[in-house]
Amino acid sequence: MKYIANITVMPLKELLDPQGKAVSGSLHNLGITGIQDVRIGKHIILQIEAPDEATAQALAQESCKKLLANPVMESFSIQLSAGA
Amino acid sequence: MKYIANITVMPLKELLDPQGKAVSGSLHNLGITGIQDVRIGKHIILQIEAPDEATAQALAQESCKKLLANPVMESFSIQLSAGA
Structure with missing residues (x-):
């Protein structure tokens, strides 16, 4: 089956976000x-x-931990939905 | 009043996403x-x-159009919620 994972990776709240400050x-x-x-x-x-x-949730989680997010600086959240 | 706008800016579906291909x-x-x-x-x-x-929605929309998203290559969606 196909699933769509929407993942948001944000800088941790405690850290300064220079890109955000520049845009601001x-x-x-x-x-x-x-x-x-x-x-x-x-x-x-x-x-x-x-x-x-x-299984899809586990795959998304593993991808985040191994590649997509840097746990030292970022937090991530995953929203899984059934795909077309 | 305080509002939180969650904005997602994604490359248009018709376009190749080289960053995504690299991650894949x-x-x-x-x-x-x-x-x-x-x-x-x-x-x-x-x-x-x-x-x-x-007003908050209009401000978020204006920010996207003027700075945050490039309409030639990207589409954006805004989710507004009342802030703490």
């Missing part, structure tokens, strides 16, 4: 006020072929 | 099989101070 400054320079904080991370969509949902 | 190859090299396709985009969290939800 740029928004102000563009005249867009009212935005107080910006944090930028990655969004990754995996198409997984697996026999069941538990 | 790396996953296979790591011995993680069963992942057929990878697409990588950005996840952006904005903290918005606005009088009402419509």
Whole structure:
């Protein structure tokens, strides 16, 4: 069966996010006020072929831990859904 | 009032995603099989101070159009929620 994993990888809350700070400054320079904080991370969509949902979830989790997220600086969350 | 905008910016489906292709190859090299396709985009969290939800939504939309997403190559979606 096919599954779609929507993975969000964000910098940990405790850490400074320089990319977000830069965008925050740029928004102000563009005249867009009212935005107080910006944090930028990655969004990754995996198409997984697996026999069941538990296997697909395990595959997504393993991918995050081994390659997609750096646990020292980032946290990740996985949302799994059945694919078309 | 405070609002949190969760914005996902993804490369358009019609376009090749070289970063995703590279990650897909790396996953296979790591011995993680069963992942057929990878697409990588950005996840952006904005903290918005606005009088009402419509204003916050408009601010997030404007930020995406002017700075966060490149409409030639990327599509974006905004999910707004009331902040703490």
